[in-house]
Every structure is written in C-alpha cells, then in structure tokens.
C-alpha cells in the first residue's frame with residue numbers, strides 16, 4: 001500500500017487514532033495535512049513527521065474554520081486524495097433521559113456535523129481531480145446502542161449513514177467512502193480526563209482478543225488499507241476493527 005504522490009488530510013491528528021493515521025500515511029509516502037483543534041499537538045505531529053507534513057488548526061464543527069482548513073491543504077499541496085474524518089469527542093456517556101441539550105448539541109456538532117462539513121468542503125476537490133478516498137472514524141456505537149450514551153451513539157450512527165450516502169452518491173466519480181468502527185482503543189477518549197468511569201463500567205469485560213484495548217496504530221492500519229488501491233472495490237463498507245468484540 002503506497003501513497004506516493006498522494007495527499008492525505010487527517011482530522012483529529014493531534015492525538016490517539018488520528019495521530020497514528022497521520023504518521024502511517026506519511027510512512028506510506030503521502031504528504032499529510034495534520035489537522036486538530038489543538039494547535040500545539042497538530043504542530044507536534046507535523047514536526048515529528050517532518051518535511052512531508054503541514055499542521056493545520058481547525059475546529060471541524062465550524063464551517064468557516066473548515067473552509068480555511070481545506071484552503072490550507074490545497075494551497076500547500078494542490079490536491080486532497082485521502083480524507084480521514086477522524087476527529088471526535090465523547091464528552092458525555094449520559095443516557096437519553098439525562099443528557100442536557102447543550103451537551104447533545106456539542107457532541108453532534110463535532111462528531112456528525114463536523115464530519116459532514118469537512119466532507120462537504122473536500123468533495124469538490126476530489127470531484128475536480130477525478131477521484132479520492134474517504135475513511136470515516138465511526139465507532140461500534142455507530143451500529144449498536146447502549147453504553148456509549150445517547151449523543152455519542154446517535155452521532156456515530158449518523159456518521160455511518162453519511163458514509164453510505166457519500167459512497168452511493170460518488171461511486172461513479174471514482175470517490176470511495178468507508179468507515180471504521182474502532183472498539184475500545186488506548187487513547188485520551190478511553191483513558192484521559194474526559195473518560196467517564198461510570199459509563200465505561202457498562203461496557204463490561206467483553207473485549208474478545210485478550211480483553212485488552214486496541215492500539216491506535218491498529219486503527220491506522222485499517223484506514224490505510226481502506227484508502228489504498230488494494231481496496232479499490234470496497235465502497236460504503238462499515239468495518240469493525242475491534243478484535244472480535246462486536247462478534248461476541
């Protein structure tokens with residue numbers, strides 16, 4: 001899987017799964033636009049990658065910020081071949097009766113509207129180039145209800161729906177769109193300050209492969225494959241990357 005002469009835009013690249021994706025695409029030959037709302041971590045990742053990366057600070061939930069992001073990518077590298085819509089927040093695992101409207105709206109704005117806004121801004125460039133590959137980071141919560149809470153679960157179901165919508169609409173234009181569904185993965189979402197231990201307890205000890213968390217690099221490997229020519233006939237696929245968790 002080689003990405004020589006290709007440009008990959010990764011959102012949420014400052015940490016966790018997005019950081020692993022940015023590094024993996026660069027190792028595979030791509031030039032990388034490392035986007036994060038956190039300028040410091042985006043810069044750290046771009047510096048770690050070196051000459052073949054540029055950092056871009058953007059809030060994917062804000063339309064004008066996303067426009068500036070895509071302008072940065074195009075003015076720097078001239079094209080976008082791969083889009084990894086990966087940035088996301090959990091913030092709350094509150095159940096439907098308990099979640100305040102502002103928390104609901106915040107999670108939906110970043111996870112679902114943000115994925116839409118970046119896709120919406122990148123698609124004209126992919127259409128102009130004659131193709132591209134989009135990989136959305138959804139979640140097991142994108143196909144099942146339960147432990148992750150009302151807003152996160154609804155937002156990730158929305159990402160799955162958007163993935164299928166884009167896959168259907170642009171297959172004829174050489175644009176593929178797939179989603180990965182990470183199981184619990186060792187990142188800030190799963191271990192950091194915003195981690196909700198009460199909500200997490202509902203997940204239970206159900207990790208099929210040795211009851212352990214996945215590593216971010218294992219998610220990046222799946223995204224690399226789906227974005228690559230090796231997956232040229234895979235479009236609209238919703239791919240669990242969870243060690244068999246969802247099969248248990």
Ligand code: NAD
Pocket residue numbers: 011012013014015016017018035036037038041058059060061086087088089090110114137138139140181182183184185186187188189190
């Ligand atoms: P993380 O917190 O380590 O990384 C998320 C990154 O997104 C952070 O760098 C953060 O600054 C950035 N971000 C947040 N809001 C943003 C915004 N509005 N604009 C731009 N960047 C923003 O967490 P992670 O686990 O690496 O999460 C990556 C994706 O994986 C998310 O979509 C998450 O929902 C999904 N996911 C994670 C797990 C898990 O167990 N870690 C499981 C399923 C799905």
